[in-house]
Amino acid sequence: MTEDLVDIVWNGALSGSFDAAGLSGRWSIDDGEHAQLAVLARWVQRGRSRAGWKVGLTSGAVRDAFGPGVRPFGFLLQERVFESGATVGLPRMSRAGLETELCFRAGRRLAGADLDTGEVERSLSWVAPAFELNERRIDGPQDPGVRVADNLTQWGVVVGAPVSPLPDRAVLARSAATLSQDGQVLETVAADGHIDDHYLSIARLAAQLSRFGRAIEEGDLVITGSFAARRNGLEPGEYAGAFEGLGEVRVRLVEA
Template sequence: MDAGIAWAADELLGAEGRVTARLQITEEWPALDTDLGYAVQDETLHRRLRRGESLAGIKLGLTSAAKQHSIGISVPVTGWLTGSMLLPAGTPVPLNRLIQPRAEPEIVLVLGERLAGPGVTQDDALAAVASVRAGIEIIDSRYLGFRFTLPDVVADNTSSGLFVLGDTEVAVSAIDLAAESCRLSVDGQQVATATGAAVLGHPAAALALAANELARRGKAIEAGSVVFTGSLTEAVRLTPGIEVVAEFGHLGQVRLTAAP
């Protein structure tokens, strides 16, 4: 393994464990590019699995215009989700485990069969989906000020943190994913609305993009995986006691409250 990849994995997992932000990796390793960033991401996954975590699925980031604008990066990215990142519904968000958390409402696809690229189309991706759920991803960043370049955020597992799943599960054949509405509220006040079309025009397009990106690295999305397709709106900063509710047209609602 390249020494730079091992070093970057050490640094990012170390920052996560210490709950302390650090400089961008590119500040100290200017040669880091997107391909190397994915190599770092994959190495951190291997380490998570070796320490007993289980692979739960994948996540997409920067798939909506709102999110791209807020971060200043216009290329969608993929990352990994593990079982230890799942926050059971109703459990307060443990802010002491996170550096600078933000909440994002997302449409979550549950795969019924393995999906492997290259050449996966939106229709191919949709055919592999068994059901759909609502979700909130709690993103976090190991970089100071939540600022990073594209290679930096890829290496940092696309700002992974925690995720919450809604209780309602709908067959994919029973829902129009592009038209599915979402209303985001903070402490009882509506702050944003969107539909599934905010995610690359259709959440299945995000799934296809992920399958094709993973194929480039010799990987696939396994049956049973949960796929967070990307934020429908700009993220909400989490502060002590804040309540965030994502209410969907057919997928029910997901509610979280940050610990005081």
């Protein structure tokens, strides 16, 4: 990893896009994680704070896209955590996308490579229906290392009402998410066979973070992967994500 490459990704984070043509083959996934954390450090230097983490490549066709069990992390910025019902301007995001996800809150610090899913479950405060807001910043080759450096398209998150205590694990395993726009159903996706076990994903996240001297800290938010989504050509409107047995999240996306 070199500083000039971090500069490219950082400038893309500020502007909403960057040309990746010259980056092909130059970064491993680990290089990408180091670069991503360097970008996070620059946000912190500007007075921003980290709200939590995302676990990447846990669902659908992208599972194992970087190799069996490879689940890279991304970070969430506090200033881009919105409550359900918020209005967000589409121009704030370049080539915006939206995904229905579940968001968990850590009730205590989770660190290291030896966490089991039971320990993870006992350490979480709540779960909530959520939207991940995405920004497709990369122009050119979509190398794994570059995608990780670019924070896996993460831009923000909208969080619904917390559910606490956590529901039975079987509820999460069989839940389905329905995405609607202005009252019209766009897609319904069930968890079964589609997404990794959420507690396993969080354990993997803690293990991956530990390799870079990081951890899931008490109070961190963690999003664990996409259900129903709209990734291209996102239009203005009122979007709702309803999770069976867990509630609903809403966001209004506007052109202003």
